[in-house]
Amino acid sequence: MKKRLLASLLSAVLALSLLAGCSGWQDNNGGSASDNASTETDTAEKEEEPGLTKITLNEVAHSIFYAPMYVAIEEDYFADEGIELDLVCGFGADKTMTAVISGEADIGFMGSEASIYTYNEGATDYVVNFAQLTQRAGNFLVAREEMPDFTWDDLKGSLVLGGRKGGMPEMVFEYILKENGIDPETDLEINQNIDFGSTAAAFSEGQGDFTVEFEPGATSLESEGKGYVVASLGEDSGYVPYTAFSAKKSYIDENPDIIQGFTNALQKGMDYVQTHTPEEIAKVIEPQFPETDLDTITTIVTRYYDQDTWKSNLIFEQSSFDLLQDILESAGELEQRAPYEDLVTTAFTAKATQ
Secondary structure, eight states: TTHHHHHHHHHHHHHGOOEEEETTTOOOOSSSSHOOOOOOOGGGGGGOOOOEEEEEESSSSSOGGGHHHHHHHHHHHHHHEEEEEEEEEOOSSHHHHHHHHHHOSSSSEOTTTHHHHHHHHOOSSEEEEEEEEESSEEEEEEEEOOOTTOOOGTTTTEEEOOOOOHHHHHHHHHOOOOOOOTTTTTTTTOOOOOOOHHHHHHHHHOOOSSSEEETTTHHHHHHHTOOOOOOOOOOOOSSSSOEEEEEEHHHHHHHHHHHHHHOOOOOOOOHHOOOOOOOHHHHHHHGGGSSOOOHHHHHHHHHHHHOBBBBBBBOOHHHHHHHHHHHHHHTTOSSSOOOOOBOOOOHHHHTOOO
């Protein structure tokens, strides 16, 4: 665990004015800058609309992985709840958490491990998770050839292009290896020295036997005939609370109606993806990804749809929170477990599902 995370977050507040969009960046929780990049939404440049409460949401990445949220935006579900949403990309979980702690953002959307780190650092007005969006990891294992009978034992003796140490993609990958009796230190070699957004390019140029990729990297490698998806880390790691919405405890206490309206809008987006086809979902969120063609968006949505990425509701269950802490412990990133009852509230999600 980064023992000085909270101090780093506070010192980074001065840099918040530099944040603007996701161009050229790849987050450690998923999402590509090259094809999935997006600047702040148009609402960020508009005056607050009469009758609507302006809320700043700082998202860790702009990714098709988070489709239900973009459905809620494009279908005006937030406006229906009296909210004008200012969507800002945070350039990483640390920046997103900084924005929330400093008050630059009202709500943060990131991996919930960040809330555990700051809580354990002793934050008094700590960040509480109030809604969970994704329940699967969003990355895939890509091989150089088709392997219909792939097992994790096939990685023994191989070179894999992985993620940075301590990042969720790498921690989930190593967790899966250990669950399958594979020692990440001795049974294979994991290259963690390549920038996360550059692994697909490195793999296409001949580096590594396998690579761990988010979308659109995995789909791009397949479409170019340079790689084949052989396993889903989301399926093999179990139901992990990979990304969640959170806000400072004080903000939630002072603005319960706003949090409830925000959660209601998200639940409508969740309901939409549960009752519509990947083709319909892709069409709705297409404006959020102007640099990606509709066929590619559809392919990626289908992949996430088929692996049960999105919950039918937003309730952040304790079993998922416990699994997350198991993964952090396994990776050596957690010295003390945090209490579920402090860091998660289900009051708003329970009401939104009624």
